Amino acid sequence: MKMQAQDFRAMKSTKPIAMLTAYTCPVARGLEQAGIPVILVGDTVGMVEMGFDSTRDVTIEHMVYHIGAVRRGAPNTHIIGDLPYNTDCNPEVALESARRLMAAGADSVKLEGPKVEVISHLVRHGIPVVGHTGLTPQTAKSFAKVGRTEGEAKRIREESAAIQNAGAFMLVLEHIPYELANHITNTLSIPTIGIGAGPNCDGQVLVINDALGLGDYWPPFSKQYAHVSQSILEVAKTFSREVESLEFPNNIIQFSSSGRR
Numbered sequence: 593m594k595m596q597a598q599d600f601r602a603m604k605s606t607k608p609i610a611m612l613t614a615y616t617c618p619v620a621r622g623l624e625q626a627g628i629p630v631i632l633v634g635d636t637v638g639m640v641e642m643g644f645d646s647t648r649d650v651t652i653e654h655m656v657y658h659i660g661a662v663r664r665g666a667p668n669t670h671i672i673g674d675l676p677y678n679t680d681c682n683p684e685v686a687l688e689s690a691r692r693l694m695a696a697g698a699d700s701v702k703l704e705g706p707k708v709e710v711i712s713h714l715v716r717h718g719i720p721v722v723g724h725t726g727l728t729p730q731t732a733k734s735f736a737k738v739g740r741t742e743g744e745a746k747r748i749r750e751e752s753a754a755i756q757n758a759g760a761f762m763l764v765l766e767h768i769p770y771e772l773a774n775h776i777t778n779t780l781s782i783p784t785i786g787i788g789a790g791p792n793c794d795g796q797v798l799v800i801n802d803a804l805g806l807g808d809y810w811p812p813f814s815k816q817y818a819h820v821s822q823s824i825l826e827v828a829k830t831f832s833r834e835v836e837s838l839e840f841p842n843n844i845i846q847f848s849s850s851g852r853r
């Protein structure tokens with residue numbers, strides 16, 4: 593059964609939450625089959641799938657397209673749709689953007705930063721919201737860890753509390769010191785989901801391309817569970833060699849002539 597905001601709240605401190613991003617139908621199908629309870633259609637799609645240098649290039653139309661694909665692959669999984677850069681610039685614009693993502697198949701939306709008026713407006717209109725603080729790529733000048741000075745740590749602690757108080761049901765903590773994530777996790781009543789924020793969050797999220805080893809850059813905090821880029825290279829080289837040597841499709845033609853097709 594598809595999980596909703598209150599189910600994730602109930603998991604806090606009881607069962608760690610495993611979240612992965614997905615952008616396509618077949619990947620989403622695999623995540624649902626594996627029992628992943630929540631898929632994030634993140635605006636990282638712009639960087640890891642579309643070749644942009646920044647998530648700021650992602651549009652609401654891109655997100656609608658990818659959320660639709662993920663929903664078709666994972667009809668029974670909670671999907672969080674990321675609000676792209678500037679589509680949450682004020683409460684009314686954010687509500688219209690969020691409704692487009694929900695109509696495309698999202699169950700909730702995520703937005704970056706302590707936009708408390710936007711969050712409370714969306715929640716008042718029945719849209720479940722996931723917050724995101726620490727490193728916030730839409731506005732960050734670099735991908736370096738944040739929250740290492742006492743001033744920054746204080747700001748992130750305060751933002752986390754404000755995001756919760758505005759009504760968010762979950763909070764992504766990105767690339768902050770482990771002790772800071774631990775403190776925030778222990779202080780908040782909503783679950784925290786870490787990415788590069790250490791082991792003490794209530795759950796973890798990885799960008800699926802990082803986990804698959806599909807790409808050419810992996811953040812230092814991600815784990816590659818497979819090496820799909822390497823497999824692509826090997827498949828393409830083998831295919832090319834077999835076409836040139838006439839090995840393919842001869843073996844397939846022999847197989848087909850046996851009456852299987």
Ligand code: KIV
Nearest residue numbers: 613634635636764787
């Ligand atoms: O867009 C995204 O995929 C994200 C994750 C890095 C948390 O925000």
